[in-house]
Amino acid sequence: MQKILPTVLLIAGCIAISCNKSAVESSSRQKNDPENSAQFTDPSKNLSIYLTDAPTRFDAVYIDIAAVEAKIDTGMHQNDDHFGDSDQDEDNDSKTPADSARNHDSYGKWVALNFTPGLYDVLALRNGLDTLLASGTVNGTVRKIRITLGEKSYLVKDSTERPLTVVTTRKNSYLYVNLHRDNRQEDSTKVAVWIDFDLGRSIIRRGNQYFLLPVLKPFFDSNSAQIEGVVKPGAAAALIKAYNATDTATALPNRNGYFKIRGLKEGTYSVLFDGSNEYKDTLVNDVATVRGKATTLPEITLVQ
Numbered sequence: 001m002q003k004i005l006p007t008v009l010l011i012a013g014c015i016a017i018s019c020n021k022s023a024v025e026s027s028s029r030q031k032n033d034p035e036n037s038a039q040f041t042d043p044s045k046n047l048s049i050y051l052t053d054a055p056t057r058f059d060a061v062y063i064d065i066a067a068v069e070a071k072i073d074t075g076m077h078q079n080d081d082h083f084g085d086s087d088q089d090e091d092n093d094s095k096t097p098a099d100s101a102r103n104h105d106s107y108g109k110w111v112a113l114n115f116t117p118g119l120y121d122v123l124a125l126r127n128g129l130d131t132l133l134a135s136g137t138v139n140g141t142v143r144k145i146r147i148t149l150g151e152k153s154y155l156v157k158d159s160t161e162r163p164l165t166v167v168t169t170r171k172n173s174y175l176y177v178n179l180h181r182d183n184r185q186e187d188s189t190k191v192a193v194w195i196d197f198d199l200g201r202s203i204i205r206r207g208n209q210y211f212l213l214p215v216l217k218p219f220f221d222s223n224s225a226q227i228e229g230v231v232k233p234g235a236a237a238a239l240i241k242a243y244n245a246t247d248t249a250t251a252l253p254n255r256n257g258y259f260k261i262r263g264l265k266e267g268t269y270s271v272l273f274d275g276s277n278e279y280k281d282t283l284v285n286d287v288a289t290v291r292g293k294a295t296t297l298p299e300i301t302l303v304q
Helices: 097-102
Strands: 016-019 045-054 060-073 109-112 118-121 132-135 141-149 154-157 160-166 174-178 190-198 203-206 209-212 216-219 225-232 239-243 248-251 258-264 267-274 282-289 294-296
Touching: 045 060, 045 132, 045 248, 045 258, 141 190, 174 216, 190 248, 190 258, 216 258, 225 267, 225 282, 239 258, 248 258, 282 294
Parallel strands: 016 132, 045 190, 160 209, 225 294
Antiparallel strands: 016 045, 060 109, 060 118, 060 141, 060 154, 141 174, 154 160, 190 216, 203 209, 225 258, 239 248, 239 267, 267 282
């Protein structure tokens, strides 16, 4: 298995995936919908998918990614932002003819994206860092992203490697991300989506075993809010958590104490600085955020 150490770029923080229209899984058109006979005829667009991390306290987390696909709606449903929301995620998961006859895609087609399979250190993708994951072009509306996980994911804690067991009820290790207009940055020539892989909520420990139940959230910067700042000292090994009644996100500062949380909904948050090594926690309330902007907090110093 190829271990991929992402090339990081300091641009607001995420993994870029651009995709090509290659291997396609055929799917059935939605019944009783007269619009399905009309096909999307707009020019091709470059699709980019960016992956970023809401981190947790580990040395590294390597996620085995085997494939990335996009669900493309080629019918004339562009003005219906929630068309296909009820489409089952399990569509096309089974390759047997009998199952496919009972459980088929109700619209569109899956497009396999150009992508390098391997182990991705997702924990390295935080505080404004990103890397290109895949690239290509599509025709139609991007409704979903499907990520296929391999079986070799693991984490490193206290310099010891520990396997990550994927928790799934499906026959295949598929992760699905549903997309709407507020998740896609789009113009006449390109589409971009950022996906936050929330490791803090995705990794579950039971005794000496670690399980991966992935939590993914799509967003893009100009339609979401950010919180950034500096926390010291480094010995406190702080974990930062921004939360309110409807949204939660985390960050781990870099060596200089800088942190950045992205993909937040506009609103007011409490920000908890969770200290380690006997450093006391600090809570900052009433942090207001604005869509498309970063809210910068005063420098925080934790004490023992």
